[in-house]
Amino acid sequence: MRLLLSALLCLSLLCSNMPAIFYTGENIPVETNDSSSTTEETPSTESTATATEPENNSDAGNSADLAASLGLSAPHLVLMEASTGTIIYEKDSHTSLHPASITKIMTLILIFDALSKGGLQLTDTVTVSEYAASMGGSQVYLEPGETQTVDTMIKCISVASANDACVAMAEHISGSESAFVEQMNERAKGLGMTDTHFVNCCGLDTDGHMTSAYDVALMSRELTIKYPQIHNYSTIWMENITHNTKRGASEFGLTNTNKLIKQYQYATGLKTGSTDLAKYCVSATAEKDGIELIAVIMAAPDYKIRFADASALLGYGFSCCQLYEDKNEDKLPLLPVAGGVSESVPLHYEGGFSYLNTTGDDLTNVKKEIQLPEEAAAPVEKGTAAGKAVYTLNGKEIGSIPILYSETIEKATYRDYLEKVFYFFFS
Numbered sequence: 150m151r152l153l154l155s156a157l158l159c160l161s162l163l164c165s166n167m168p169a170i171f172y173t174g175e176n177i178p179v180e181t182n183d184s185s186s187t188t189e190e191t192p193s194t195e196s197t198a199t200a201t202e203p204e205n206n207s208d209a210g211n212s213a214d215l216a217a218s219l220g221l222s223a224p225h226l227v228l229m230e231a232s233t234g235t236i237i238y239e240k241d242s243h244t245s246l247h248p249a250s251i252t253k254i255m256t257l258i259l260i261f262d263a264l265s266k267g268g269l270q271l272t273d274t275v276t277v278s279e280y281a282a283s284m285g286g287s288q289v290y291l292e293p294g295e296t297q298t299v300d301t302m303i304k305c306i307s308v309a310s311a312n313d314a315c316v317a318m319a320e321h322i323s324g325s326e327s328a329f330v331e332q333m334n335e336r337a338k339g340l341g342m343t344d345t346h347f348v349n350c351c352g353l354d355t356d357g358h359m360t361s362a363y364d365v366a367l368m369s370r371e372l373t374i375k376y377p378q379i380h381n382y383s384t385i386w387m388e389n390i391t392h393n394t395k396r397g398a399s400e401f402g403l404t405n406t407n408k409l410i411k412q413y414q415y416a417t418g419l420k421t422g423s424t425d426l427a428k429y430c431v432s433a434t435a436e437k438d439g440i441e442l443i444a445v446i447m448a449a450p451d452y453k454i455r456f457a458d459a460s461a462l463l464g465y466g467f468s469c470c471q472l473y474e475d476k477n478e479d480k481l482p483l484l485p486v487a488g489g490v491s492e493s494v495p496l497h498y499e500g501g502f503s504y505l506n507t508t509g510d511d512l513t514n515v516k517k518e519i520q521l522p523e524e525a526a527a528p529v530e531k532g533t534a535a536g537k538a539v540y541t542l543n544g545k546e547i548g549s550i551p552i553l554y555s556e557t558i559e560k561a562t563y564r565d566y567l568e569k570v571f572y573f574f575f576s
Contacts, residue, residue: 216240219461223449225362228462230470231370231434231441235505237466242363245344246447249422250287250310250406251430252352252360254368255333256319257306260299261376262336263322271300275321277313284312286353286424289401291317292394301390307382308403310421312351319350326350340367354426362445369419369432369443383418383434386410408452409433413460415467419443423452433459435467439474442466473504473512477538477550481519484535486558489527495555496521496535502550504540515542521552527560 215238225246228238236242263269279293289311291297297305297314299321305314319329326349333347344361352358372379385405392399409416415435422430429449433456435442444462449455477498485493506512521536529535536552 215465219458219465221458221461222454223446223458225445225447226458226462227362227366227443227445228466229366229370229443229445230466230472230505231373231443232472232474232503233505234370236363236366237442237470237505237507238462239363242366242445243344243361245359245361247354247358247424247427248352248360248365248447249354249424249427249430250312250352251365251420251422251432252347252350252358253306253310253315253422254365254372254420254432255337255347256315256329256350257303257379258336258368258372258376259322259329259332260303260306260318261372261379264299265376269299269322271298271303273299273321275299275302275317277317278320280326281313281316281320284316284351284353286312286351287406288313289390289403290392292392295392295394297390303382304385304388304403305390307379307418307420308385308388308405310406312353315351337364337368340364340371342367352422352424352427354424362447365430365432365445365447366443369434369445373417373419373434373441373443379419380417380434383407383420384410384416407431407433409435409456409459412456413463415463417441421455429455431455431459433463435463437467440467440470440472442470469507469509471506471509471512473502473506473515475502475517475540477501481552482521484521484554485524486529487524487526488561489525489529489558490561491556491558494525494529494535494558496552497555498538499551499553502538502540502548504542504547506542510542512542515540515547519552525554525558527558529554529558531555531557 224241225244226238226240227236227242229236264271274296277291277293277295282291282293287310289305289309291313302314302318305311316326319326323329323332329350330347333350337345337347342360342364345364346357346359348355348358388403389400390403392401406421407418413435415437416433417436418434419432427448429452430447433444442463444459446455446458449458481496483493484496518539520539525535531554533554534551535554537549538552539549540547
């Protein structure tokens with residue numbers, strides 16, 4: 150009887166609520182708030198690698214003095230740091246303009262989307278339709294019925310800006326160019342490209358086919374961050390492809406339309422464009438000392454100015470930018486769970502943290518603070534926020550990363566408690 154009473158007493162204690170205490174982590178100062186006040190916060194768009202709404206981070210970048218000092222001439226400009234999406238400089242960046250062949254950045258995104266999903270392989274054979282072969286403008290002179298691999302088509306698009314290859318790939322992936330363009334617009338909407346509407350997949354001038362320098366930066370970032378292998382194509386200077394037609398095999402030379410690949414030391418891409426309505430455009434990407442920049446130039450009066458402005462913006466960016474990164478590979482502690490079928494739950498960071506600084510601060514002064522409750526109340530759901538890691542520089546918060554539950558822990562029932570008690574006393 151005494152043993153049974155002891156068991157019932159333990160069961161009663163297990164079912165009771167425990168007081169919550171704030172967990173700070175070893176040697177990490179934190180404010181002592183009630184655990185109920187710890188909520189998930191959206192990571193700062195200027196400091197996280199997953200930000201989708203870049204912010205302007207440079208007062209100097211907004212001044213006419215900077216444009217004059219750099220000798221910038223094009224009317225529409227954006228300079229973005231790729232990993233954080235921070236806008237370092239912009240000039241009339243939301244005006245809707247004809248984009249010419251920089252449209253193909255979105256075409257390439259959809260191609261790499263299809264590759265990543267496994268429905269498309271680089272070795273797959275693409276057959277050119279009469280419609281695709283009829284495209285004017287920049288082309289590689291594909292013929293109706295000709296076949297090329299997906300890999301070769303990507304080279305034709307990235308290096309030679311081939312309209313015929315774009316349409317052939319659109320038809321191969323979606324059945325028709327119009328269906329592919331619908332996907333382009335849907336993808337643009339998902340990226341927050343509010344200044345954009347696509348009518349074709351290659352950028353030929355037509356009514357309603359518009360975008361902005363800002364939106365070009367957004368889609369350039371998506372392509373280069375999500376599919377960095379694009380640089381294996383966009384950095385090709387010259388390469389031959391083989392046409393296999395009814396007349397036999399013949400060589401055709403591709404030459405990169407982006408002269409920065411030869412002219413600018415750190416250039417990695419990305420895409421040029423020019424038409425009568427668009428004038429001269431480029432989305433130029435470059436990397437130096439681990440910093441990746443995107444310079445978008447639109448409606449430049451000639452090709453020399455688009456490349457000169459891009460080089461000037463990239464040089465300015467590399468001169469003033471420094472990047473703080475934390476991959477968040479440190480192991481987090483198990484978090485105790487009150488009232489659950491398990492006594493603790495593992496945790497993980499949502500991802501890494503990046504912060505771009507353009508004011509010359511000493512980034513060794515960045516501090517990281519782990520904010521977690523002492524315990525969680527069951528039930529807890531995998532993937533939801535348990536707390537966060539907060540980053541500060543010189544006492545000012547510069548961003549945060551959510552800390553998530555790695556497992557789902559159900560709330561314990563009376564039977565679960567009873568089984569624990571009997572296991573404790575009789576095992």
